[in-house]
Amino acid sequence: MDHASETEVTDAGKHVRSLSNALQQVLFGQEELIQLVLTGILARGHILLEGLPGLGKTELVKGLSRILQLETRRIQFTPDLLPGDITGNPVLQEKDGKRQFVFQPGPLFTNLVLADEINRASPKTQSALLESMQERRVTVLGETHQLPSPFFVLATQNPIELEGTYPLPEAQLDRFLFKLEITRNDVDTLERIVTDRDLGSEPEVNPIMEATTLIDLLALVRRIYLPDVVANYIARLVDATHPGQSDSAGKIKFGASPRAALSLAAAAKARALMNERTHASFEDVKFIASSVLRHRIILDYNARVEGLTSNEIISLLLEEIPFQAGKNPRTLQQSAPS
Amino acid sequence: MSKKDSGDNQWRKLASKVSSKINLAWWLDKLSTPLLIAALAGACLILIARRELTDFSWFYPSIIGSIILISIGLHSWWRAKGHFESPDQALVRMEASMKMCNKLSAARQGLTPWPAVPEVLNDGTRWHWPRLLSPPVAALILLGASILLPVSNRSDAGDLPLDEPQAWKDLTSDIEALTREETVEQDYLEELEERINQLREQSPNQWYSHSSIEATDALREMHQGELDKLERNLRRAEQALDSLQENSGEVSDYARERMLDAFNEALGQLEQGKMKPNSELLEKLRSLDPENLSQLEPQQLEQLRESMRQSAKNCAQCQGGNGKSLSQDGEASPNSLDDLLNEGSDISQLQESEGGKGGIGRGPGSAPGLLGQVSPEVNSGTLEGLESGDLSKSLPGDLLELEDSRHNVDKTQVGLRAGGNVDNESEGGSRVWRESLLPSEKSALKDFFK
Numbered sequence: 001m002d003h004a005s006e007t008e009v010t011d012a013g014k015h016v017r018s019l020s021n022a023l024q025q026v027l028f029g030q031e032e033l034i035q036l037v038l039t040g041i042l043a044r045g046h047i048l049l050e051g052l053p054g055l056g057k058t059e060l061v062k063g064l065s066r067i068l069q070l071e072t073r074r075i076q077f078t079p080d081l082l083p084g085d086i087t088g089n090p091v092l093q094e095k096d097g098k099r100q101f102v103f104q105p106g107p108l109f110t111n112l113v114l115a116d117e118i119n120r121a122s123p124k125t126q127s128a129l130l131e132s133m134q135e136r137r138v139t140v141l142g143e144t145h146q147l148p149s150p151f152f153v154l155a156t157q158n159p160i161e162l163e164g165t166y167p168l169p170e171a172q173l174d175r176f177l178f179k180l181e182i183t184r185n186d187v188d189t190l191e192r193i194v195t196d197r198d199l200g201s202e203p204e205v206n207p208i209m210e211a212t213t214l215i216d217l218l219a220l221v222r223r224i225y226l227p228d229v230v231a232n233y234i235a236r237l238v239d240a241t242h243p244g245q246s247d248s249a250g251k252i253k254f255g256a257s258p259r260a261a262l263s264l265a266a267a268a269k270a271r272a273l274m275n276e277r278t279h280a281s282f283e284d285v286k287f288i289a290s291s292v293l294r295h296r297i298i299l300d301y302n303a304r305v306e307g308l309t310s311n312e313i314i315s316l317l318l319e320e321i322p323f324q325a326g327k328n329p330r331t332l333q334q335s336a337p338s
Numbered sequence: 339m340s341k342k343d344s345g346d347n348q349w350r351k352l353a354s355k356v357s358s359k360i361n362l363a364w365w366l367d368k369l370s371t372p373l374l375i376a377a378l379a380g381a382c383l384i385l386i387a388r389r390e391l392t393d394f395s396w397f398y399p400s401i402i403g404s405i406i407l408i409s410i411g412l413h414s415w416w417r418a419k420g421h422f423e424s425p426d427q428a429l430v431r432m433e434a435s436m437k438m439c440n441k442l443s444a445a446r447q448g449l450t451p452w453p454a455v456p457e458v459l460n461d462g463t464r465w466h467w468p469r470l471l472s473p474p475v476a477a478l479i480l481l482g483a484s485i486l487l488p489v490s491n492r493s494d495a496g497d498l499p500l501d502e503p504q505a506w507k508d509l510t511s512d513i514e515a516l517t518r519e520e521t522v523e524q525d526y527l528e529e530l531e532e533r534i535n536q537l538r539e540q541s542p543n544q545w546y547s548h549s550s551i552e553a554t555d556a557l558r559e560m561h562q563g564e565l566d567k568l569e570r571n572l573r574r575a576e577q578a579l580d581s582l583q584e585n586s587g588e589v590s591d592y593a594r595e596r597m598l599d600a601f602n603e604a605l606g607q608l609e610q611g612k613m614k615p616n617s618e619l620l621e622k623l624r625s626l627d628p629e630n631l632s633q634l635e636p637q638q639l640e641q642l643r644e645s646m647r648q649s650a651k652n653c654a655q656c657q658g659g660n661g662k663s664l665s666q667d668g669e670a671s672p673n674s675l676d677d678l679l680n681e682g683s684d685i686s687q688l689q690e691s692e693g694g695k696g697g698i699g700r701g702p703g704s705a706p707g708l709l710g711q712v713s714p715e716v717n718s719g720t721l722e723g724l725e726s727g728d729l730s731k732s733l734p735g736d737l738l739e740l741e742d743s744r745h746n747v748d749k750t751q752v753g754l755r756a757g758g759n760v761d762n763e764s765e766g767g768s769r770v771w772r773e774s775l776l777p778s779e780k781s782a783l784k785d786f787f788k
Contacts, residue, residue, distance in 0.1 A: 003449055006450065279449055331367045331470045332465060
């Protein structure tokens with residue numbers, strides 16, 4: 001496979017910048033979040049947005065769908081939602097004098113699915129998403145239906161109001177490329193929101209990119225060069241999340257899966273494209289490591305008692321694992337990076 | 339050469355330098371422990387060799403040390419080889435430390451041009467000087483100490499002249515002094531010197547053997563005894579002469595007879611002793627008639643006495659003599675007559691009190707506890723007076739005091755009595771009955787009131 005050229009990545013970078021600028025008109029003061037969401041999209045990943053109500057999670061997804069001119073469906077997850085409600089149901093129809101079941105596609109058959117408050121649906125319904133998110137297809141009554149391309153799931157969940165919710169199982173969480181935590185806005189951002197927005201009215205967003213352009217960008221991301229040393233760094237980083245493999249993993253019960261390594265590589269490539277580079281780098285991996293790994297490692301009881309979070313453990317891991325594979329001899333000491 | 343090649347070469351040269359530095363650091367890291375161990379072992383071996391080998395030369399140790407050093411270096415290199423970094427790995431190290439977003443890796447792959455070489459290069463490491471210098475400095479200190487520390491060769495110690503026993507020196511000194519003063523007969527001194535020489539002729543290793551020390555002690559005791567005897571006999575003879583000269587007309591015949599006997603006895607012992615006075619003095623004494631001393635010139639007699647005193651003094655001043663019989667100035671004591679009459683009673687006491695000078699007869703006697711454990715002093719049989727301070731609590735029949743003494747009666751004189759007044763009131767009376775009864779009296783009282 002030939003690698004992306006500098007010209008290609010420069011052109012792609014312009015598109016991505018315009019996307020980013022447009023999204024910043026939808027969501028104020030969340031530049032890093034927008035960067036990560038776009039990185040996730042370019043890496044063909046599904047994104048889990050976690051934050052308190054009213055921070056703009058749904059608004060971000062709706063704005064993204066309009067900017068990208070993608071077909072978007074919103075599913076409000078509730079406890080009584082059934083798997084068939086999202087995947088689609090076979091309906092008995094009469095055709096040519098014969099009665100037969102005809103598959104009626106559900107809301108999953110779209111480019112961008114907004115799974116709002118995903119943790120309110122029952123585990124049965126949540127698991128209906130597993131196949132669609134990983135293999136981008138749906139199987140109903142033994143019949144497999146391919147989902148449209150591109151296909152993204154952007155789910156939201158509320159970290160509070162845990163009454164009547166069903167926490168996502170690890171297998172479900174592992175299918176999300178990123179778990180992004182939306183933080184509150186500062187005073188300046190709030191002032192800007194108050195000034196520029198009216199309650200109940202949606203921001204006006206113009207389409208920036210056609211779906212075909214997005215597909216080209218997705219293809220280009222795959223052609224971004226991942227140096228061996230960066231791949232090695234990703235492998236060592238993921239391996240170090242397992243208990244006993246590093247000092248920082250002492251309080252981790254279960255480490256990240258190989259899917260996490262693939263996700264890191266894909267996200268690193270996407271970020272390299274966004275930075276108009278033809279190759280991924282250590283810095284890209286470091287930037288997206290928390291978003292990729294935080295929902296994939298399970299802390300043990302001691303860490304929970306001590307109040308340690310996944311983010312803190314990942315920070316320790318990033319400090320512990322050096323970029324280069326070889327360790328330093330004792331006759332040398334680490335100098336400050338330039 | 340194109341710009342691309344130029345950048346390529348520059349970066350690769352830098353990478354080679356960095357990888358050399360890393361590899362050197364690994365080699366030094368692996369070298370430090372074996373170097374320290376080898377230096378420690380080498381230092382010990384050098385010290386042992388300097389101590390044990392008579393003809394120690396630095397040639398072979400230098401060659402062996404160099405071979406060991408080279409072997410350790412090669413072994414360390416072999417151990418460090420697994421950690422060595424190639425220039426390509428050094429490129430990664432550089433791009434990581436300089437936050438170059440893996441541009442060097444991409445350029446090495448041919449995807450991007452080589453970036454410009456920065457003015458300040460940072461490979462993310464710097465020398466850890468304390469860690470780096472400590473092992474070689476410690477090794478140098480160890481080896482330097484083993485070379486520079488003053489260590490005497492074991493064979494050198496054997497060449498040192500062995501000091502002969504002090505007793506031999508003392509005896510030799512006595513021989514010289516007695517020969518110089520011509521105090522005693524030369525035959526005795528020659529015989530004594532011959533015996534000392536016999537002891538000296540032994541192997542020096544045998545000088546301090548038990549038999550040699552025992553023989554030396556015996557010789558010294560014999561010499562000391564002879565000196566004492568000669569000195570004592572000379573003194574007795576001199577005192578006898580003095581007494582005879584001064585008291586010839588005043589003492590009784592019995593006393594005069596005793597003085598004559600004493601002189602003759604002393605003269606006889608002088609003649610029979612192993613150590614004789616010099617022949618001239620002995621001849622004069624022989625020719626002397628003690629019963630007719632008045633016929634001699636006083637000056638002649640005084641001269642004879644003086645020569646006897648001098649000989650006795652010389653004997654007393656010898657290392658072997660003890661000089662106890664003379665006063666500080668070497669003169670006879672004023673009570674010489676009494677001493678002469680009471681002689682023979684204190685000689686054994688004098689010899690017994692000479693302990694503590696070493697030799698085979700050293701030591702004050704048996705060690706304490708030699709015949710078993712020494713029983714403690716229990717002070718049994720002593721009587722102690724008991725006094726009751728509070729007699730109100732005593733019961734009839736209580737033993738108030740156990741005292742074998744007189745009654746504690748107030749012996750104050752009763753003063754004049756006028757009109758019924760008494761100046762001094764006695765403290766006898768009831769107190770005697772209650773507090774100062776003797777045990778026999780108390781027993782009698784108990785028997786009476788039964």
